[in-house]
Structures are given as structure tokens and as C-alpha cells.
Amino acid sequence: MATELLLENTSDAVLCLSSDWRYEYVNRAAEMLLRRKRDSLLGRSHWDEYPTLLGTPAEEHLRTAMGRQSTVTFEQFIPGLYAWHSVTAVPNGGKLVLFCRDVTDRVRALREEAVREGVRSVLEHVPVAITVTRGPEHRIEMQNEFSRALIQGRNMEGSTVKSALPEAVEQGFIALLDQVFESRKAFVGTDMSLVYDADGSGTQRQAYFDLTYQPIFETDGRVSGILHMGVDVTERRREKDLLARYAAERDATLRQLSEGVIITDAGGRITLVNERAAHLHGVAVLDVPVDAYSATYQLLTLEGLPYPPSELPLARAVLHDEFVENARWRIRRPDGSEVTVEGSAQPVFDERQRKIACVLVMRPLH
Template identity: 30%
Template sequence: MTSSPTALAFLQGGHEMGARIRAFDWASHPLGPPEGWPAALQMALSLCLNSSFPTAIYWGPSMYTLYNDAWSVIPAERHPVALGQPAKELWSDIWATVGPEMESVLATGEGLAQFEQMLPMVRAGLPRESWWNYSFTALRNPDNTIGGIFNQGNEVTALVLARRAREAELDRLRELFRQAPQPIALLRGPDHVFDIANEAYRRLVGGRDVEGKAVSQALPEVVKQGFIPLLDKVYQSGEPYVATGMLVKLEQALGAPAEDRLLDFIYQPVRDASGRVDGILVLITDVTDRARAEAALRTTNWQLGEERARLAAMVEAEKRAQAALRRFNDTLEAHVRLRTAELERTMAQQGAIADRLRATFETSLIYQGFIGTDGVLLDANTQSLSGIQAKLSDVVGRPFWETRWFESTPGLAERIREGVAAALSGMAVREVLDVNLPIGPRRFDFSLRPVFNGRGEIVGVVPEAVDITGRDVPASP
């Protein structure tokens, strides 16, 4: 007897699976012909077939399987023979997990939902770990008995693996962050709370435990130095802040006397997935010891030149005195010779010291030189000459601003001339300059420092340039 269209109206639609269910030989299946199926099953199956979300129905004590097109990708190669199969046979590979869950729903009527549940599902003949979000909901007959289970779910394996990969990468980066030799800290929120501070950062602040505390609480000495407004500006504007050689007073213990440190640092805004600033990355280089050593070396280099000139004048005066004394009294000749020998030994010792300092000057990686009080270049080290591919004789004796370091950069010669004049008046000049050199464009941390003798008189100017090409330091306007 042919079923009437009205009796099978609940099977309408459903695309491929709707057609497969309508064509299935249900008469020889334990569920029997569709027109005789319980109303609860018919209603649930109609919802299933017309849903675009992966949906299946397990009906009866054996939990025979019915499903829609969206769900057909879940059993993979088991589709389409999965249609009408008992759940225990269909999912024998994962029955240890889903079996007790489904049996509990049939027994109690209480549904459940699982999120990111790992199921070792067999695909292409091999068990593979896969992760799923799914729910089981009891389907009740009119008499309130439980007839089956309404199942919806989808695979989230790619999301889980991607998240785990991100978490592993974050763990690796955190470990690198903590082991970095450079002081690094991560601040979160508008109150600038320390999220992470590596060991180098803690050493810089005297070993204080700063994590979980706001900067103003963990490092109260920086509040009066104006660093909180700087952090606020970076957080609000989203623009980084870069400092070079900034003097910072840091306590080595809470309440202890503050020590002066010279720091290069960057406040780099950190954005969340929506692009909103939610933190600040702090990167620090402590240049205190280096700056002190370089300053001492520079002072010694140029003061030694003055000392050698003074000793040379003393020797010359001694020689003149020797001649006069020889004319006056030949008996003093031996004494004069002895004195001369002593002075010459002193000069030799001073010369050895000068030679060592000269070697240090010549091997320095900083561009260095010496300018006389008339603005003429008197000396330049090897590193600075390599930048213009020149010999010392090419630049010595010329006004410093007319040398090859500045001739290819428009407007720079006049700027340097003004800087030399300022230094000769007693001012220290420091700028970040972009310079076109024969070896290519370079960005320098450039300074001009007056040199004083023991009487406080200016005897020259020391130009220095540190190559900071590639660093995120803007040029001076």
C-alpha cells in the first residue's frame, strides 16, 4: 500500500539526506515505515532535515541514526551507510566516551553539552584525535516517555589546535622574555600594572617584586620624575615613546637612597585583537657604566694632549737653562744631565700612556675627533674616517663644518658651524642627525662637548657620533 503524501509531509525537503531517507527501505528496518513513526520522531526529523546546522537523531533503545546534510560530514567515510545504523555500531571507536553520555540521556531525560571534547575518531582507517562541541537532548513522546536523542554539534579541531599552538608559542615567548639579558616589562591597563617583569628588570630596580602592582606603587620614586604622565600619554595616544640617555633615579630597595642611572628605553603600546591599546611593553638598556667610561676616556684623551705639550715646554726650558748653566759653571753639567734624563724618562712614560690612550681612541667604534678654538679640525679617529673613506690628511686643517662628513647633506654644514660656535661658548650640544655619507645614509646620536684645561679655559671641542641607524629614534627637527 502506497503512503499518502500527507502522511510523509514531515520528510519533505532536506536535499540529499531528505531524498535518501525517503528512498530508504524502512519496511525491512526495525523502525518500520515512516508513516508509522511516532509523532515526536516525525516532528524532530522535520526540524533536523530543514536545519542548516549539523543535526542527528538517535531513536529507540538501539538509537538508530537519522541525520541531515550538514551532519553527513561528521561520520566521513561512514556516510551514507550510517543512515539507520545503531549508534553503538556507528560509533564503536568513540563509544567509550559518547555511549555512557547517550545512555544517561535515555535513562534520565537530562540533556548535556560538551565543549572541546576530544574524541579519537577513526578516519581514513586510522584513529585520529579530534575535538567537538556537541549536545544531546532527550526527545519525549506524548506520554512523557523518552523515545530518542536530538544531537547537534560541530568539529572544532582546527580551533583547538590553533589555540594550543598559540599558547605554546606564547609560553615560549614568555620564557624568552624572562631570560632576556635586557630589562623588559609588560604593563597592563590604564593603571600600568606590571603583568610580567623579567629578571634583568628586577635587578635594575633592586630585586623588588613588582608583578601585580601598579608602577606608582611598585616604583614610587618614578612618580615625582614624571614617568606616569609619559605612560598615560602612550596608553591614550597609541604612539610609542623613545628616550636616549635619560637620567632616572632608582631605589635599590623600597625607601633606600635613589641611585642615578642613564637609560635608553622605549614605551611601546600593545594592542588587543580589536586594535585597542591595552598595555605597554617597556624595553630598557642601562647605559650608565658605558657612558661613564666613555666620558672618562674622552676627557683623558684630550687632557693628555695638553699635558704632553706642557712637558715638552718644560724640556725646552730645561735645555735653555742647561746652556746658561754650562756657561755659568761647568761644574753643574753633570747635575743638569741627570735632571734632563729624569725629565726625558717622565716624558717617555707619559708618551707610553698617550700611545695606549691613542690606540683606544683609534679603535673606538664611536666617531670621534678634536676641534681647535678656531673651529679647525685637529684630529679624527679611524672609525670616523672610514665613514667618509678618507685619510686624516684629507680633513685635518679644515673648518670642521666644511669636511666631507657634511658636504652631501643639504643645510647640515651651517647647522654644524652653529653647533661648534655654541660648544666654544661653553654649551654642550646634542642632536639626532641624518647624514649622507660616502658609505651610505646614516643616523647618528651626535654631540659637541667643550674641553676645559685646569684653569677652566676652553681649549677645544670634542665631536662624537654614535651610529644608531636602524633604531627607532627620530631625527632632531
């Protein structure tokens, strides 16, 4: 009686199996663990009640304990309960006494940690800055190699984004993270400026990033964190700004020239017509292809006939990479007046000898 009272009040689930695998005893904790009344188990075969365990390591361990009359400890997954149980099988006079505990949370935690470590290993050397934050406070859980490189190798795992990069608050990045966490919708931004202390020295530097903030969902649909993916595009932005400055300087210079200038891209579409060229033609139309030069700008031969598109000086530079000098043609303006011009055309190549543009320079003949 004392033993039975003890078994009824222990926190372990205790079951006793006979030599033919039938339940002889089931305590109160076992009822709760298996979610079965003991009356539904007593006298029944273990393998009939749990056929999904046949052919698994659990069957092998139990048969070993019964056959060798030796104690065996193992863990088993119960599909019907979607739970993991720790089992110690103790032989007792040809029978088996099973001491069981629910270890689902521990097993899941171990597996989730293994998954996280696996993901970390995969993402560590991906050539994109990747950071994982957790919770509404955006605490940094993981940074890969490229993410750490942006802050001179400093490891900020465990800190919040706000404490790690206080500059991000006033620049609106924390608000963006809050928005993603609360709205459950991803954010994608390009050429986003961030002024921050990269090396911890107190010196601020400006950098530009293409950013993606992707919410991380749990199995119950909750957002538990955010996956940050960033590409440092500072050099690209600087080159873009430099090209824009060069273009602005070029346009300003071309506007002051006394000659008319028309520039095309490598494929021949007109990208620029300076003021002098627009005055000579009486019109300035961009994005015109080679075969439409004559019709769009009313270009004529010296005899007054429509100029064959493929024979125009600019067309020859585009189509055949020719350098054409001192060619002459006539222009009929929209108001009906005509002017005769002389001009030269040539392709423009970069340092790798790739054609990047074509240029036509013209002046009126008086």
C-alpha cells in the same frame, strides 16, 4: 435477524441516522468506539450529541451524503474523545448508515512523520552538526548536512552510534549518552577530543568539538532519544595550542634577557613582568591598570617625585600609541633601595594595524 446478528459482530462501528439526524441503530462496536451505551443515543439528534462537529468538514460531508443520497468517505476528529475516526456514510432509503473505525494511531503516525520531516528540513542546513538518536541503544535516526560532512558524507542513519563510531566507546562518549538518557539531564562539553575514522579508510584523525547532548522527551515524560549538537573547533583548538606554545617560548626567551621587560594588553593592563624587571622593581604585580603603574611599582622622576601616571613611557605608549625612547626614571624598591633606569616603550600592532599590546624594555644605569 441475520443482518442484525452480522452487524452486531462486525469489527466496524455501525450507526444508522434517520432523515432528521436521529440515531435509529447503534451496534456493539459503535458503543465501544463512542464510549456510550446505545440507549443514551437512540432517538437523540446526532448534532445535539456532538455539537462540536457543527461547522466542520464532517458536517459538510454528512449533509452532502444525505442531501445527494451518495456515498461519502472522510475522516473526522472527535474532540471529546480526542480521537480520529474514518467514516463511510452510505445512503439507504432516505437515511444514512455510518461505518466507522478508529484511525487515531495511523493519523498520529502520519502527523508525527510530517513533523519529523518538517524538523529534518529545518535542521538540514543549520550550520551546526546535528544528529538525533533514539532508544537506549542510541540508534541514529537523523543526521543533517554538517553532521554527515564530519564523516565525509557517509550516511549512518539506522546504525547505532556504537557500531557507526566504535572509537567513541573507549573514549567515553557512549557512557555520556547513557548518562543523559538515564539521568534525563543535558550534557554540555567544550574542546572535547575525539579520535575517529573520518572517511572510513581506517586512518584515525583527532578533532575537537563543543558538544551538547539534549534529552528528547515524549508527551508522557519518557526520554525517547537524544539531540546531539556539535561544533568542530579543531582549528580553534590548534590556534589556541599554537598561541600557548608561542607564549611559552616568549616567556622562556624573555626570562633569559638581561633587560627588564614589561608587557601589557591593548588596554594597558600588565600581563607579563620578566625576571629582570621583577628584580629591578623588587616586585612583580600583574593586571595593573595604567593609572596605578606609579603607585604599584613606586616609580619616581629623576628628582625623586612621584612620576605622573599618564607621563610614564609605558602609559604614553598605551594611551597615545607613542614610541618613547631612552627615557629615564627612578624605582624605589620595597626594601627602600632605589635604582635609576633607562628604557623605551612602544605599542605592538597586528597585521590589521590593531593594537594588541604594549612593551616596555628597561636597563639599569650604573
